[in-house]
Amino acid sequence: MSDVRTRALTGWGRTSPTTARVAAPRNPAEVHERLIGRTDRGVIARGLGRSYGDPAQNAGGTVIDMTGLDRVLDLDLERGLVTCQAGLSLHRLMELVLPFGWFVPVTPGTRHVTIGGAIGSDIHGKNHHADGAFAQHVERFELLQADGTVRQVSPESDPETFWATAGGMGLTGIVLSAVLRLIPVETAWMKVDVARCADLDDVMARMADGDASRRYSVAWLDCLATGASLGRSVLECGEHAALADLPARPARDPLRFRPRTLGGVPSALPGGLLGRHSIALFNETWYRKAPRRKDGHLKTIAGFFHPLDGVRDWNRMYGPAGFLQYQFVVPFGAERTLRRIVESISAAGAPSFLTVLKRFGPGDPGHLSFPIEGWTLALDFPAATPGLAALLDGFDRQVAEAGGRVYLAKDSRMAPDLVPHMYPRLAEFRQARSTLDPDGVFVSDLARRLAL
Amino acid sequence: MKNALGAPQSLLVLGGASDIALATARALIADRTRRVILAGRSPEALERAAEGLRAPGVTVETLEFDAADVDGHEKVLGEVYAAADIDCTLLAFGTLGDQAHDEAHPVDAARVAHVNYVGAVSAGLVAAAALRRQGHGSLVVLSSVAAERARRSNFVYGSSKAGLDAFAQGLGDALHGSGAQVLVVRPGFVHTKMTAGLPAAPLATTPEAVAEAVQRGLRTGAHTVWAPGALRYVMAGLRHLPRPVFRRLNI
Numbered sequence: 001m002s003d004v005r006t007r008a009l010t011g012w013g014r015t016s017p018t019t020a021r022v023a024a025p026r027n028p029a030e031v032h033e034r035l036i037g038r039t040d041r042g043v044i045a046r047g048l049g050r051s052y053g054d055p056a057q058n059a060g061g062t063v064i065d066m067t068g069l070d071r072v073l074d075l076d077l078e079r080g081l082v083t084c085q086a087g088l089s090l091h092r093l094m095e096l097v098l099p100f101g102w103f104v105p106v107t108p109g110t111r112h113v114t115i116g117g118a119i120g121s122d123i124h125g126k127n128h129h130a131d132g133a134f135a136q137h138v139e140r141f142e143l144l145q146a147d148g149t150v151r152q153v154s155p156e157s158d159p160e161t162f163w164a165t166a167g168g169m170g171l172t173g174i175v176l177s178a179v180l181r182l183i184p185v186e187t188a189w190m191k192v193d194v195a196r197c198a199d200l201d202d203v204m205a206r207m208a209d210g211d212a213s214r215r216y217s218v219a220w221l222d223c224l225a226t227g228a229s230l231g232r233s234v235l236e237c238g239e240h241a242a243l244a245d246l247p248a249r250p251a252r253d254p255l256r257f258r259p260r261t262l263g264g265v266p267s268a269l270p271g272g273l274l275g276r277h278s279i280a281l282f283n284e285t286w287y288r289k290a291p292r293r294k295d296g297h298l299k300t301i302a303g304f305f306h307p308l309d310g311v312r313d314w315n316r317m318y319g320p321a322g323f324l325q326y327q328f329v330v331p332f333g334a335e336r337t338l339r340r341i342v343e344s345i346s347a348a349g350a351p352s353f354l355t356v357l358k359r360f361g362p363g364d365p366g367h368l369s370f371p372i373e374g375w376t377l378a379l380d381f382p383a384a385t386p387g388l389a390a391l392l393d394g395f396d397r398q399v400a401e402a403g404g405r406v407y408l409a410k411d412s413r414m415a416p417d418l419v420p421h422m423y424p425r426l427a428e429f430r431q432a433r434s435t436l437d438p439d440g441v442f443v444s445d446l447a448r449r450l451a452l
Numbered sequence: 453m454k455n456a457l458g459a460p461q462s463l464l465v466l467g468g469a470s471d472i473a474l475a476t477a478r479a480l481i482a483d484r485t486r487r488v489i490l491a492g493r494s495p496e497a498l499e500r501a502a503e504g505l506r507a508p509g510v511t512v513e514t515l516e517f518d519a520a521d522v523d524g525h526e527k528v529l530g531e532v533y534a535a536a537d538i539d540c541t542l543l544a545f546g547t548l549g550d551q552a553h554d555e556a557h558p559v560d561a562a563r564v565a566h567v568n569y570v571g572a573v574s575a576g577l578v579a580a581a582a583l584r585r586q587g588h589g590s591l592v593v594l595s596s597v598a599a600e601r602a603r604r605s606n607f608v609y610g611s612s613k614a615g616l617d618a619f620a621q622g623l624g625d626a627l628h629g630s631g632a633q634v635l636v637v638r639p640g641f642v643h644t645k646m647t648a649g650l651p652a653a654p655l656a657t658t659p660e661a662v663a664e665a666v667q668r669g670l671r672t673g674a675h676t677v678w679a680p681g682a683l684r685y686v687m688a689g690l691r692h693l694p695r696p697v698f699r700r701l702n703i
Contacts, residue, residue, distance in 0.1 A: 008631055015456035018588040019631030041587070053456060059537075059631055060587030321672065324456045384672070389457045389483065412456035415484060417509065445588070448537070449453035449461065 004034075009063060012315050013052040014322035015383050015412055018059035018445055022046075026068040028144070028176050035174070035441075036148055038062045042443035045174045047114030048089060051121065052325040053412025054445035055169045061443065064174065066116050072096060073177060080182035081139065086116030086175045091259075091309075094301070098257040102182040103240070105137035107305050109356070111259075116175040121409035122167035122369040126216040126238070126305070129361035133371050135166030136364060141178035146441040150176065155365075164432035167366035169408055171433055171442045171452060187254040189241040190216070190304040193295045196287065200231025200342055203357065204335065204375075207235065211359050215239050216304070221355040222283040223345045223379060224276075231342050233357065234290040238304055245298070259302035264312035274317050274382055279351035286354075308354070318382050324412045326392055327378035329360055329371065330404035337402040338375050341395050345379065348391055352379035367429035368452075370407045378410070389413070408446065416451040426452070453539060453588065458671035459484035460539030460590065464532060466517060466575055467545025469497040471644035472594060475659035476542055476666050477505055483667070485540075486510050489532060491517035492545070519545040519571035520563070525578050533582035540670065541579045542592045543572055546613075548646050554608045561608045568612035573619055580623055583632035590633040592666055593620040597640045597678075600687045603703060624675050635669040637662065638687075639679040653703060655680055 003024045008017040023034040035043055041061030048067060049056055057063065066087035074083035080102050084093065090104055091111035097103065106118075106125045113123065119141060124133045131137070140154035143165060151173075155162045165172045193214075197203035203219045211217050214237040221233045243254055250256075291297075308314050315323070330337045345352065356378040363372040381388055396418050399406060405422035406414055420426045430452075446452070454460045461484050465473045468490025477488055486509055490498045498514040505512045517528055532538065546568045554561035576591065583589040598610035599617035617636060624634030639662045641653035657680050665679035678684040690698065 008629060013456060016454055016458075016588075017631060018453075019629065020587055054453065058587075059453070060585055322456070383456060389459065413459070414455075416461075445453050449455060 003030075009046070009049070009057045010322070011051045011053045011056065011412065012049060013324045013383070013412055014315055014318070014320075015324060016054055016057075016445070018054070018057050020058045020061055020063040022063045022065055024065045024068050028069070028150075031064060031066070031069070031144060031174060031176065032148060034062060034064050035144060038441065042441050043174075044442060044444040045086075045116060045120070045170050047087065047117035048112050050110055050113050050117065052410045054449065055121075055409060056117075057445040058443060059445055059448075066114060066174070069176070077102070080184060081179060082182060083177060083179045084115055085177045086119075086141075087114050089114055090118065094257060097182055098185070098188050098301075099255050101184055101186065101255060103185045103301075105131060105181060105183050106134040109306060110309050111302070111306050112309065115178050115180065119166055119175050119178060120168060120170045122364060122366045123409070124360070124371050126218045126358060128371055129211050129217070129359050130215045132361065133167075133364040133366070133369055135162075135366055135369070137181045138166070139179040139181060141165070142176040143172070144174040144176050146173065146437040146439060160432050161436060163365045164367050164429055164436070167364070167369035168429065168433070169368065169446060169452070170444060171447055172436045173442060185240045186243045187241045187246055187250070188257045188301050189246060189250060189254070190238040190299045190301060191241040191245050192236055192238040192297045192299045192304060194291055194297055195235045195293045196290050197233045197235050199229055200233075200339060203231060203233040203235055207357075207359050210237055217358065219357040220286060221342075221357050221377075222287050223342065223352045223355045224280045224283055224349065226346050230346055232287060234287060236304070238299070241298060245296070250298070257301060259300070259306070259309065261312050262310050265314055265316040267313075267316060269316055269319050273319060274323075274351075274353055276349060276351040279353045282353060321382065321384040323380055323382050325378060325380050325410040326395065327376060327407040327410045328395065328399045328404055329374050329376040329407075330399060330402045331372060331374040334374065334402035334404060337398050337404070338377060341377070341398065344391065344394070348387060350381055350385050350388065350391060352381055355379045367425045367432065368408060368423055370405065370409070372405070374404065408450070411446070411450075414450065416449065419450050419452070453537070454590065454670065455484060458667070458673065460670065461485060462487040462537065462539045464489045464491065464538045464541045466491050466541065466543050467519065468492040468514070469494065469501045470544050470646070471659040472639070472642060472662050473542055473544035474501055474504070476544075476592075476663040479660070479663040479667055480540070481505060481507065481510055487536075488512045489515055489538075491515040491528075491532075493518050519567050519575065522571060522574040525574045529575060529578045530582075533579075533586075537586045538582070538589060540590045540592060541583075542594070542666075543575060543579070544594045545571065546594065548606075549609050551606045551608055564608050565612045565615070568609070569615040569619070572616045576619065576623055580627055580632070583627065584630045587631040589631075590635055590670055591623070592635045592637060592669070595620065595636050595638050597638050597683055597687055599638065601691050601698070604699060605703070621675070633673055633675075635666070635674060636676045637666055637669065637679065638676065638683065639665070640683045642679075655683055655686065
């Protein structure tokens, strides 16, 4: 068992460390071995640790680091079907398939997530309104179950297990591999229309008008703007660029994908580098540097989808206290709740770096999948922000009352009593989980904290 | 589990009827705490305290526990930790003694030391083993400014708290990397049942302020908090006073 180490783990927000026996298997047989060799405090799979809170932690138990299982098992370039192990990252997958003119169907704000994590959180991207969440593009997956057996699961063969696992935060078993449907692209470039929006009404109106015709759309919102500029934003709408859209130079190698990292953030930074003033300054710059309006602007895939991946370990910028992300969705019709929350953040002066607003399309079939049709807002706050606990508790209540919900993959602080209101299919999920894992072998800090 | 802002969901209080303990329990219940176990010597006092804490959605249990009975600690506390994870254990028992009386009655003085120090060593180690096993959780130890430097006027109590404080610091280092936190709380003079009738010292504070300091320590993952915070600097100064000067200070 030389690959098992006892160590403290946190999520990307670097809050709430807990200690587990972390195993790093290299193949499915070793995963099986670690599952069988567990203690009574259970097992959870972990990918690249990009969830902000505690879903990939299991205090006192076993955590299986899946990143050693990162092989592509089959690639069908005719149909755009890839079979890969669950620990493969979207970053690596893009590097492998882009040269052949294929792209991942859904990518979140970072490429550094694993396929297993993408299914477990049923992640979404800027194209949710057009393409839905990640699991809708999964043909089938292999699930290692609590009893040690491996089951092939597809939405047709076993919808109950498939949709309990999609968004199920790893609590139904361990995804070992998956078959994913890719989307064809002509180039590794994005054709982007950028526009500054003066305030919240402006950006919401433009998004409501324009979303239907655009595959990708997102607005970066300055949550510290006040008064008449409350909610001022930079709206970006994009499509994959066609070969004909590229000027001569990039057209010579249109599928070139070499995202660069500017370097990392050192591990021991003092706290408070990202505080109210630096964030206000950043937000101001972000808004001012955007053109008032520019159509057909070419951006790289990395520049459009993953701006923060350009700085390795950017989460360390928040210092030892860490930070937390708060993402919620409220249905269309609950715009007043959204506005009230943006107003409260602005009034409280709670500094959020890169606040993201987007519109979701119809909800996904996963029992605990996050997206529902409506507006979603994602905010990052330094954990040391005064009054943050009460502020966010208030938002939880407003979101739940409006029929919305908070994203489990990002949560690190919610109270358990609101979860059944936010996720009305929780009972169905619990039913499926108790059938699949009657002894509760798969458990995480998130599951304990929210009594999932 | 504690959440990202350090709010625990379950709380075990050793010395469960003390004012500081109850103020802390109230503050934590106002946040995320939904399960409380009050452990202490007097079932009646605990039941009264429990009644005061109960609220919709909050369960409060009581448990007979004697800090002085170190032989029973492993069994009594072991059962609590075995039943379910405890996110926060508050070690709040302690006795002030009566300095003048205790100086004349060595057996009573030894009892102060036995409860405040020996009892805490044994209970603290039982808690530490449980935290190690569960891989998370906080042990909050109520020390005192008196632990920083023993004063003529209450050195029996002060020395017992000094022992406790040193023990808790060492335990915190031993648990480093285990996922568990040991938080040493050093309040100054607190207006409570225990200090009723005594003349208040400068920078006197309230149980609620101590509770707030505990919450702050849980949120930041600190190893030490003072209540009020200014005492840290006052004591840093007092600590370095020459003995002849310190002896003459009327504190």
